[in-house]
Amino acid sequence: MYGWDKKLLYVEQKFTISELREAVGLVLQRDVDPGDALNAITARKRGMSIVTLDKDWQRLSDYTVTIITL
Numbered sequence: 001m002y003g004w005d006k007k008l009l010y011v012e013q014k015f016t017i018s019e020l021r022e023a024v025g026l027v028l029q030r031d032v033d034p035g036d037a038l039n040a041i042t043a044r045k046r047g048m049s050i051v052t053l054d055k056d057w058q059r060l061s062d063y064t065v066t067i068i069t070l
Contacts, residue, residue: 011042011046011048013038013039013042015038015041019041022037022041023037023038023040023041024037026040026041026060030059030060031056031059032056032059032060033054033056036054036056036057036060037060040057040060040063040064041063043063043064043065044063044064047065048064048065049064049065049066049067049068050064050066050067050068051068051070052067052068052069052070053069053070054069055069057069
């Protein structure tokens with residue numbers, strides 16, 4: 001349907017102190033959920049796309065390859 005054949009994966013997340021600070025900045029500056037902020041940082045590090053029902057991800061579009069909002 002979306003023209004991609006990627007698998008949905010469980011991804012272990014590990015963060016540096018600077019990445020945790022960046023996540024706090026995203027929460028405060030873009031008004032997103034802390035979990036979304038951490039997932040956005042992981043998506044950027046790994047070059048991942050996001051499939052979500054959450055419209056808040058539009059505020060994090062610069063952190064992912066593609067955002068597919070269902």
